Structure formats: C-alpha cells, structure tokens
Amino acid sequence: xxxxxxxxxxxxxxxRGNCFIRSxxxxxxxxxxxSLIGPNGAGKSTIIKLLSGLLSPFSGKVxxxxxxxxxxxxxxxxxxxxxxxxxxxxxxxxxxxxxISLGRFPFFDILEGNTADNSYIEMASRTGVTRLxxxxxxxxxxxxxxxxxxxxxxxxxxxxxLLDEPVSNLDYQHIVRIMDILKNLHxxxxxxxxxxxxxxxxxxxxxxxxxxxxxxxxxxxxxxKVINQNSMKSLYETxxxxxxxxxxxxPLVLPVPGGFS
Amino acid sequence: xSRKKVYFIIAAVLSGSLLAGISLGTELINPAEALFTLLxxxxxxxxxxxxxxxxxxxxxxxxxxxxxxxxxxxxxxxFRNPLADPFITGVSGGAALGYSVAVIFSFPPxxxxxxxxxxSLLSIVIIYILSRRAGFTGSSFILSGVALSFIFSxxxxxxxxxxxxxxxxxxxxxxxxxxxxxGSIQSVVSVIAAAIMISLWLFHRHLDIIAFxxxxxxxxxVTFFEIRLIVVxxxxxxxxxxxxxxxxxxVGLMVPHIVRIFAGSASxxxxxxxxxxxxxxxxxxxxxxxxxxxPYEIPVGVIxxxxxxxxxxxxVLKSRREF
Numbered sequence: 001x002x003x004x005x006x007x008x009x010x011x012x013x014x015x016r017g018n019c020f021i022r023s024x025x026x027x028x029x030x031x032x033x034x035s036l037i038g039p040n041g042a043g044k045s046t047i048i049k050l051l052s053g054l055l056s057p058f059s060g061k062v063x064x065x066x067x068x069x070x071x072x073x074x075x076x077x078x079x080x081x082x083x084x085x086x087x088x089x090x091x092x093x094x095x096x097x098x099x100i101s102l103g104r105f106p107f108f109d110i111l112e113g114n115t116a117d118n119s120y121i122e123m124a125s126r127t128g129v130t131r132l133x134x135x136x137x138x139x140x141x142x143x144x145x146x147x148x149x150x151x152x153x154x155x156x157x158x159x160x161x162l163l164d165e166p167v168s169n170l171d172y173q174h175i176v177r178i179m180d181i182l183k184n185l186h187x188x189x190x191x192x193x194x195x196x197x198x199x200x201x202x203x204x205x206x207x208x209x210x211x212x213x214x215x216x217x218x219x220x221x222x223x224x225k226v227i228n229q230n231s232m233k234s235l236y237e238t239x240x241x242x243x244x245x246x247x248x249x250x251p252l253v254l255p256v257p258g259g260f261s
Numbered sequence: 262x263s264r265k266k267v268y269f270i271i272a273a274v275l276s277g278s279l280l281a282g283i284s285l286g287t288e289l290i291n292p293a294e295a296l297f298t299l300l301x302x303x304x305x306x307x308x309x310x311x312x313x314x315x316x317x318x319x320x321x322x323x324x325x326x327x328x329x330x331x332x333x334x335x336x337x338x339x340f341r342n343p344l345a346d347p348f349i350t351g352v353s354g355g356a357a358l359g360y361s362v363a364v365i366f367s368f369p370p371x372x373x374x375x376x377x378x379x380x381s382l383l384s385i386v387i388i389y390i391l392s393r394r395a396g397f398t399g400s401s402f403i404l405s406g407v408a409l410s411f412i413f414s415x416x417x418x419x420x421x422x423x424x425x426x427x428x429x430x431x432x433x434x435x436x437x438x439x440x441x442x443x444g445s446i447q448s449v450v451s452v453i454a455a456a457i458m459i460s461l462w463l464f465h466r467h468l469d470i471i472a473f474x475x476x477x478x479x480x481x482x483v484t485f486f487e488i489r490l491i492v493v494x495x496x497x498x499x500x501x502x503x504x505x506x507x508x509x510x511x512v513g514l515m516v517p518h519i520v521r522i523f524a525g526s527a528s529x530x531x532x533x534x535x536x537x538x539x540x541x542x543x544x545x546x547x548x549x550x551x552x553x554x555x556p557y558e559i560p561v562g563v564i565x566x567x568x569x570x571x572x573x574x575x576x577v578l579k580s581r582r583e584f
Contacts, residue, residue, distance in 0.1 A: 054476050078482030085476050089341050092472040092526035102473075105466055106482035136525070156481070 003030040004065075005160060005191055006051050011060030013050055019058065020046045022215040028193060033186040035202035036195045038212035039236055044195035045086075047212065048164045051193060052083045078106035081160035082153035084146075096140070096148050097133045100124060103155030120155045127151045127181055143174025150178060158185065163194035167201060179205045203227060203250045211235050227251040267524045271537045278541040278548075282319040283311055285548040287555050290315075317447060321440045322547040322561075323540040324451045325506035326516075328498045330539025331458050333513030334520070334531050335495040338472040339488065340403055347499035347513035350406040350492070354413030355384030356503040357436055361417045364432045365424040374446070374504050381500035384409055385493060392489060402492075438509035438562025440547055447505060454501045457494050458536055464491055465528035472526060509562045511569045512539055519576070542569070 006028035014020035020043045028034060028051070036044040049055040050062050053069045062069045064080065072080075082103070100120045124130050129147050137145060146166060153161060161182070167175040175198070182192050183205050196202045202209055203223040211218040211231070218235055219226045232240040232253050239259025245252040283295045290307050298308040332347035340349065348354070359380025363373035391405045421429050461468075470481045471488060478488065502509070516539040517531065524530050546564040553559055 049476070052480055054479055074479050074484045075482040078480060083476075083480035085480065087473055087477060089474060090343070092338070092469075093521060094469070094526055098469070098525075098527050102466075102470055102481065105470055108466055110463055110466075 004028070005030055006193075007061075007063045008047075008050060008057075009061045009063070011050060011057035011062060013046060013055055013057040013060075015055075020215050021050070021057070023060070024216050025060075026210065026217060026220075028191065030191055031186075031189060032191055032193070033182070033205065033207040034193045034210055035206040035208075036193070036210050036212055037197075037199050037202050037235075038218065042212040043215045044212050045164050046215075048083070048085070048162050048193070048195050052081070052085075052162050053077050054083075054085075075106050078156060080157065081162060082156040082158075084149050084153045084161070084163040084166055086164055087149075091138055094137050095133070096124075096129065096135050096137055099137050099148060100129075100133075100152045100155055103152040106156065120151075123151050123155050123158075127154070128177065143170045143177075146170060146174060146178060147181075150181060154185075158190060160191045161185070161193070163192070165195050165197060168197050175201060199227075199232070199253055200245070203252070204245065204248045223251055227253065264524055264530055267520075267534065268530070271520075271534055271541070275537045275541040278544040279319060279323075282322065282544040282548045283315045286310075286315060286551045318440060318547065319544055320451065321447055321505050322543040324454050325440065325502045325509060326512055326539040326541070326543025327458065327536035328454045328502040328505075328539075329509060329513035329543075330516040330520075330535040331461060331532055332495045332498045332502070333539075334517035334528070334535040335461055335468060335491060336513075337517055338468045338526070338528065339492060339495075340400075341472060341474060342400075342403060343518065344514070345403065346511075347495070347502065348410070348508070348510075349403055350388045350496045350499070351384040351409030351413060352381040352496050352499040353503060353508045354410040354417075355380035355382070356500065357417050357432075357508060358413045358420075359383075360435055360507075361420045361424075361432050364428045364435075365420050367428070371446075378500055378504050380413075381496070381503055384413070385496040385500065388496065389489065389493060392492070434560055435507045436562075437507070437560035438565065439507040440505070440561055450501050450504050454498060454505075457498045457501070458532070461491065461494055461498070462528075462532045465532060467491060468528040468532075469526075506543075507560075507562070509543070509565055511565050511573075512543055515569045515573050516542055518573075 004027055008024055008026045010023050010025055012019050012022055024047070026047070036047055038044055046055065050057060053062070053072070056070055064072060064077070069077070097120070100123070103120065124133060127147055127150060129151055132140065132144060132148065137148060140148065150166065167178050170178070179201055182194070186192055186207070206223065208221065209223050209226060210220045213235055219231055227242070229240055229242045232242065237260065239256040241254045241256055243252045280292050280295065284290045284292045288307070288310055290311065294307060295311055298311050329347050333345070336345040336347065336349055337343055356377040357380070360373055360377035363376035368376060387409060388402070388406060392402060467483055467487055468491070470483050471478045517535045520531060520534045520538050524534050543561070543565065546568060547561050549568070550559045550561045550564045
C-alpha cells in the first residue's frame with residue numbers, strides 16, 4: 001500500500017456560494033497517474049483547484065500528506081508540488097528562459113541576488129524547448145507555450161504535478177509530446193493528476209481514470225475496468241462505440257454521430 | 262533591442278536631462294558652466310542659482326518622476342492591466358481632497374502637504390480593508406479605486422462650490438502638478454521614496470509571478486499578504502510623489518509602457534529602468550514648464566499630459582501593436 005498524498009473528504013466546493021462539488025471524496029496515492037474526465041462544467045478544474053489549495057471547500061476537508069491544506073503556507077505547498085493551470089488575460093512579455101526560471105521562486109529568499117541558477121536548462125532539454133529559450137513567450141504557439149508551462153512547473157517540482165487541461169486545444173504533435181513527457185515522469189515515480197478532455201489520451205497514458213459528473217465521482221478505477229459503452233454513455237449522455245486501441249492495447253472510445261437523443 | 266543597449270540609452274538620456282534641467286530656466290546657464298559649478302568651481306551668481314534653485318528642483322522632478330513610474334510599473338503588473346497607473350487606487354483623489362480641505366480652511370503651507378498626504382493614506386487604508394473583505398482580484402481592485410476616486414473628487418467639488426475663488430485657484434494649480442510644493446521636507450520625502458523603490462525592486466521575483474494572475478502566484482508560492490504589501494508600498498510611493506509634486510498625470514502610465522516595449526516585462530530591469538526613464542522625462546518636462554513662457558511657469562502636469570499624450574498617441578498609431 002503506497003503512501004497517500006492527497007485526500008479530499010466529503011467536500012462541498014464552488015465559487016461565490018454556488019456549489020459545483022457536492023460531498024466529494026477522493027484519495028490520491030504516491031505514484032498515481034490520474035486523469036479526471038467528464039462533461040464540461042462537471043467540476044474537473046474545481047477539483048484541481050481544491051487539490052492545489054487554490055480553493056477552500058465550503059465544508060469537508062482537503063488534506064495534503066495528512067495535514068489540512070489550509071494550514072500549509074503557499075510557499076511550502078509550492079515546494080511540495082507544482083501546478084499547470086490556465087493563464088487567462090494578457091501574457092506579460094517574458095523570454096522563455098525567464099519564464100521557466102520563475103519555477104525557482106519558492107526556493108529563493110527575497111534578499112538573494114539574481115544568482116545564476118541554471119537548473120532550468122536541464123529541464124528545458126528534457127522537455128525539448130531548448131531552442132525556444134530566447135524567444136518571447138508571447139510569440140509562441142499554444143502548443144509551445146503549454147510545453148514551456150510544463151517545463152516551468154517541473155523546474156518548481158517534478159515529484160507531484162497537478163495539471164488543468166494541459167492538452168486542450170493543442171495540435172496532435174503537442175498532445176503527444178506533452179503526454180509522453182508526463183508518462184516518462186510517471187515511470188520515474190512522479191505523481192500526476194490532470195484534468196483531461198480527451199478520454200482516449202486519458203486511457204492511453206493514465207493509470208487511473210476518475211470520472212466526474214454533477215460535482216461528484218461517477219466512477220473511478222483502472223481504464224480497462226471502468227471504461228465501457230455503458231459507463232461512457234451515462235457519463236456523457238450520448239452514444240459511444242468502444243473498442244481496443246490496436247497500438248496501446250488500451251480501451252478506445254468514439255462518440256457515435258447522432259448518438260444524442 | 263538588447264538589454265545592455267537599453268540600459269546605456271536610458272543612462273545617457275538621464276544624464277542629458279539632468280544637465281538640461283540645471284541649465285534651462287528663466288536664466289539660461291551654459292551647460293559647461295553648470296558642469297564646472299557642480300565640480301566645485303568658484304562661486305558666481307549662476308552657481309547660486311544652480312545650487313539653491315535648480316538642483317533641488319531637478320532632484321524633486323527626478324524623485325517624483327521615478328516614484329510615479331515605478332509605481333505604474335508595479336500596478337500594471339499586479340493588476341494585470343496596461344491602463345493601471347499610480348492613481349488607480351484613489352491615491353490622487355484622496356490627496357486632492359486633503360489638499361483642498363487645507364487650502365480652503367487656510368491651514369499653513371506645511372500643513373497643506375501633510376493634509377494631502379493624510380488624504381492619500383486614507384484611500385490606501387480603505388483600499389486595503391476592501392481588499393481583505395472582497396478578496397483580491399485585479400478588476401475589483403481597480404473598480405473600487407475608481408469608485409473611491411469619484412467619491413473624493415465629488416467631495417473636492419463640494420468644497421470648491423462653497424469656497425472663495427482664490428483658494429480654489431491655488432488648489433487647481435496644485436492639482437495640475439507643482440514641483441515647488443514640498444519645500445523643506447523634500448530631502449526626507451526623497452529618501453523615503455528611494456527606500457520604497459528599492460524595497461519594491463527587491464520584490465522583483467514576486468512581481469514577475471504576480472503578473473501571471475492570482476492562481477499562478479499562489480501556486481508559485483506568493484502569499485496574499487505579500488501581494489497586499491506590494492500594493493500598499495506602491496500606493497505609498499504615489500502618495501509621496503503627491504507630497505513632492507502635486508498630482509502629475511500620465512508619467513506613471515506611459516513611461517513603464519515604453520520601457521516594457523524595449524526591455525521586456527522582467528521586473529529586475531523594468532523597475533530601475535522605469536525609475537531612470539521616469540525621472541529623466543519629468544526633469545525635461547519641468548525644464549520645459551520653466552522655459553516655454555518666460556517668466557511664467559506652466560504647471561508641469563500640463564506639459565506631461567500634452568507632450569506625453571501626443572508622443573504616446575503617435576507611438577500607438579505608428580506601431581499598431583497590441584498593448
């Protein structure tokens with residue numbers, strides 16, 4: 001039995017008094033590669049926010065390694081895990097190099113000079129963004145920027161990673177590159193939790209699928225066990241074809257045209 | 262443009278403007294003579310003018326311009342809004358109200374500046390309390406600042422409507438920027454302003470991170486307390502600039518913008534470069550305000566608004582880039 005990292009107990013949560021998440025419980029163990037799937041607005045991003053401490057539940061509890069997450073300082077949390085979220089609004093004009101180095105922030109003291117800290121270079125070559133280092137993050141394509149964001153997160157912490165829709169709206173090359181990076185990290189023992197729109201990507205890469213519907217856990221388990229025509233139909237309320245992906249041997253789902261009635 | 266080049270150009274512009282600021286005025290002084298005096302040459306009538314009048318004035322412009330630009334650079338990052346300026350938190354409105362009260366009820370001159378400062382502190386306190394209650398997001402912060410500014414400016418109008426016209430005139434001149442208003446406390450205020458600018462610069466990593474939004478900052482390890490501290494320090498800087506130079510528009514909005522275009526948004530260089538460029542810009546504007554219509558002085562706020570506004574408009578139209 002491996003160590004428990006996150007535990008959400010009977011949490012109600014949402015924004016401005018509207019409850020999105022209703023009495024949800026979830027436990028994340030060390031070494032998990034979890035993908036949260038489910039319809040739009042089901043609460044996937046809200047769960048990522050709960051786990052990362054960005055949102056406090058109205059009732060219930062969120063714990064990280066046994067301690068209530070509200071009792072852990074932001075800086076301590078930032079040292080313990082990293083988050084790739086959605087950056088909305090205007091993106092400031094930073095070079096990729098500067099942006100990735102922001103991942104070192106929790107490890108700096110305010111009076112420390114601008115010391116040359118080159119730990120980011122190694123991470124950049126791992127994620128294949130070395131040739132982008134001198135570009136401005138404003139000039140990058142969506143896929144390149146997402147890769148750069150993942151790199152920044154890994155510079156911050158590469159043991160536990162929370163990602164909110166890391167591959168939505170990206171082209172196939174970048175989906176594969178990002179998911180491959182996550183898979184390699186997972187093989188080295190990194191714990192990963194990500195909200196994903198793409199159910200097939202979730203099944204090809206993840207060790208555990210947690211389906212969220214109406215603010216609660218709809219089903220939770222190993223992809224081969226929990227994904228089938230019926231479970232997918234009740235999750236998304238439209239017809240699915242289910243088969244086996246001939247390349248990965250994992251389940252493959254395809255929504256059937258005209259399947260919503 | 263490479264960052265070294267930007268540093269070099271801004272340093273050159275700043276030294277040029279310092280010399281111009283000392284030379285230009287009702288009495289034109291040869292820059293060579295000015296330099297000679299500065300290096301400890303013998304005392305003449307001109308050296309009296311330089312040491313007693315010009316240098317304090319140029320230094321006031323330097324510190325006010327630097328404070329406004331640094332504050333603008335910080336607010337634009339923190340509120341993630343390119344239109345954020347030093348007065349977005351209602352600091353200028355509070356100061357104007359404080360100053361009007363003092364002038365209209367005939368407080369002594371020193372008390373007028375203190376009263377203006379108290380007014381801006383009042384707005385900082387209100388903003389701070391609001392930010393604790395309403396949580397922290399850029400737009401709600403800006404909206405409450407705008408609301409506060411309206412309340413203050415309406416109160417100023419109310420006072421004007423009941424006051425004698427000469428005191429109204431005096432207040433209006435001050436509200437257009439007046440680098441003569443600080444007088445004896447100038448050196449103390451300048452030192453405090455410099456200390457705050459350095460503290461804000463020490464927060465350069467925080468500022469870089471805050472510029473990406475609240476969630477990003479928190480998951481990177483920045484606390485709400487640190488964000489509020491930065492906002493209060495920057496507002497305090499704006500309040501000090503008001504004490505030194507009245508209400509001078511546009512410097513804090515425009516200068517950091519232009520510096521960003523050439524040097525990027527990384528606060529480590531953005532803050533010192535904005536300080537230098539803002540100081541240089543205000544010194545030049547102040548020199549113009551003293552020389553354009555000799556022997557009268559045009560309020561420096563009119564010059565910053567006109568010259569800066571035209572330049573900025575021209576730049577925006579010419580570059581056609583998204584700001």
